[in-house]
Amino acid sequence: MIRSVKLEDAEGFVPLMDALGYPSSKEAMENRLQNILSQKHYQTFVYEANDQLLGMIGMTFCEAYHTDDPHVRVIAFVVHESEQGKGLGKMLMQKAVEWAINQGAKSIMLNSGNRAEREKAHEIYHSFGFEGRATGFYRRLD
Known part of the structure; x- marks a missing residue:
């Protein structure tokens, strides 16, 4: 079942973040979920079955400087490896799109690394109706 995230889900997030390449701890x-849950423009949905988190999608509603049309940015999206190919990702993305529309967003976007291991994910994003349009840059501030 898809539902909104709860602070009690923290432990279930650890293997999902590991799968995204971001090792974490409970x-x-x-701490992260507590911060995210306190932000009114953030939303996280999880897919749970048999008391186990099998996938998640986290996003934020954004205004823009270059247009009057607000958008939603997907910040994290993952389905447990054992559950990939079963439609869970599609259901999570549909839930995210519904939320975005309900917030008044006119588009939804996400970033994904330009690495060979991300090619399968890029194919999935295309199948969801996304198109590749931008190059991102990153700079650490510490």
């Missing part, structure tokens, strides 16, 4: 996820 304590770190508790």
Whole structure:
């Protein structure tokens, strides 16, 4: 079943973040989820079955400087490896699109690394109706 995230989900997030390539801990996820849950423009949906988190999609509603049309940015999206290919990702993305529309967003976007191991994910994003349009840049501030 798809539902909104709860702080108690922190431990279940650890393997999902690991699968995205961001090793974490229960304590770190508790802190992150507490911060995210306190932000009114953020939303996270999880797919849970048999008391196990099998997927998640997290996003934020954004205004823009270059247009009057607000958008939603997907920040994290993952389905447990054992459940891939079963439609869970599609259901999570549909839930995200519904939420975006309900918030008044006119588009939804996400970033994904330009690495060989992300090619399958890029195919999935295309199948969801996304189109590749931008190149991103990154700079650490510490």
